Amino acid sequence: MNQLGTEAAFEVLARASALQRAGRSIVNLCIGQPDFPTPGHIVEAGRKALADGHHGYTLANGIVPLREAVVADLHRRHGVTVSPERVLIVPGGKVTMFFAIMMFGEPGTEIIHPNPGFPIYESVIRFSGATPVSMPLHESKGFSFSAEEVLALITPRTRLLILNSPANPTGGVVPKDELDRLVAGLQAHPQVTILSDEIYGEMVYEGTHVSLTTYPELADRLILLDGWSKTYAMTGWRLGYGVWPEALVAHAERLAINSHSCVNAAAQYAGIAALTGPQEPARRMVAAFAERRAYIIPALNRLAGVRCANPGGAFYAFPNIKGTGFDSRTLQSRLLDEAGVATLSGTSFGVFGEGYLRFSYAASLEALQEAVGRIGDWLERQNTDAGTRLPR
Ligand code: PLP
16 A cells, blocks of 8 residues: 555645635646536536436446447547447546556556656556656657657566656657657557547647547557546536457456546436536536636746646646756745745656646636746845845
8 A cells, every 4th residue: 555646736725725714815736637617517417317306327438328429429529439338437537547457567567657647647557566667758749658668678578568648747748750769669468558638638728639549550559538527517416437458348347347447427427417418518628728828838938937738638738947046846845835825746646747837727827827926035135135136
């Protein structure tokens, strides 16, 4: 159990809430969830399902109309055709990740994961007994990886390669030509299964999201992770899905039967409404994130000692703070305690996150302006106290 890590976002959230209860004003930019309510027609579908008596267990892999809706949605978004038998509905995006890593990880094997990346990858890899191998993401490449560099990490012991685009925590989007080169190179490594975490796939501001499902040569060894949490502001409903290779889906379903049995029935009906109903609420949300991104990136770049790449997707900014003279964790805790702004240290996402902070801009423009103002004033005070000026 000591191998298991955690998600610092929940710890910082607890500290920020404690400070708020003590009367402090805190601007909270640490948690990665849309600040919008679930659209009304989706809530109504969940409520109706309860009123209609959908109170029992469902099929372990999910109700048929929901899996069919997922298949239709994948066709609409990516132009791909998959069988509903390959879809496994699970309680949140995380579950597909947990199942895939536990399925492939064991002592003596290696699993490659993005660094900085979603912390649960590395945590569960260690828990499984496998060795985590970091795939570095480069600020100079818009927080993409280099295909050649990733391919060079593969050894005969590599079982699973985890990809995440658009990415948490960097907002990075991997360009199509980089994916093309990676997929071409993977032909030489047929023992490697790929887990593609595309949970932010609908939140892209620069270029387009290219789903790994559009590469037919990967179909028999690609696990797609997607879900409703971010796209439809449904983090608390706990609803996600995996599309599994034919040879693996029965194993994944058996893991579901051994753990949660099925996803709560009303949430599944709400999920159908989300995919088949009007998409305008989701589009409006993405438009709001785009507007906030247009504010926060230049605003962060104006802070002394801070440099921030323009994130192509998701709702995170990942500024380089090396010029402030503080390490990431010190800056995270001092900004929370002294400036009243909750952010996350880049090191919460792996060792290559040193020198960065993560801001979630899924918050109102006013909150973002207040946060940047407070940080600017705080940095100014440090410079004055130190009798120096940091470079702009
Ligand atoms: N994958 C990534 C990259 C995420 O950032 C998150 C949530 O923050 C998840 C998966 C998990 O999503 P869910 O809340 O649906 O389990």
